[in-house]
Amino acid sequence: MPRALRNMKTDDANYLSKEKFDELTTELEHLKTVRRREIAEQLEYARSLGDLSENAEYEEARNLQAATEDRIRQVEEQLSHARIIEHTKGNTVSLGNFVTIQKQGEKDEHTYEVVGSAEANMQEHKISHLSPLGSALMDKKKGELFSFETPKGVQKYKIVNIK
Numbered sequence: 328m329p330r331a332l333r334n335m336k337t338d339d340a341n342y343l344s345k346e347k348f349d350e351l352t353t354e355l356e357h358l359k360t361v362r363r364r365e366i367a368e369q370l371e372y373a374r375s376l377g378d379l380s381e382n383a384e385y386e387e388a389r390n391l392q393a394a395t396e397d398r399i400r401q402v403e404e405q406l407s408h409a410r411i412i413e414h415t416k417g418n419t420v421s422l423g424n425f426v427t428i429q430k431q432g433e434k435d436e437h438t439y440e441v442v443g444s445a446e447a448n449m450q451e452h453k454i455s456h457l458s459p460l461g462s463a464l465m466d467k468k469k470g471e472l473f474s475f476e477t478p479k480g481v482q483k484y485k486i487v488n489i490k
Contacts, residue, residue: 342443
């Protein structure tokens with residue numbers, strides 16, 4: 328296990344940036360207050376239309392209510408296991424770092440942010456510390472060569488920079 332994670336409980340921890348934690352907290356507050364109230368109003372209106380057995384508005388509002396409650400439970404679960412990633416400046420790659428890498432034999436460089444699995448998003452160049460590339464990067468130093476297994480075979484890279 329990489330040194331950066333050795334002292335962390337990894338079985339149920341949900342590593343999040345402070346920004347993502349705040350975003351989820353805001354979303355949860357919105358869902359519990361504004362969204363629940365909107366759905367309650369929709370349900371009340373739908374009930375006023377009469378026969379609930381053939382009432383599409385009522386059925387739609389109930390489905391929306393169920394989806395909202397599921398999302399509330401999901402966000403609460405994420406937040407209950409959240410561990411905030413501290414952005415550290417150091418010589419080795421850890422959660423929260425931006426890492427610039429270069430594939431062996433190529434000139435192009437790619438920069439990724441190493442994040443918890445809940446925030447991973449390749450379009451935003453955010454890779455999970457548990458992904459093949461992310462786990463191969465952990466605890467490596469600037470200038471170090473590393474490799475990792477992909478469906479296309481072993482890929483070899485060099486760490487150009489760590490921020």
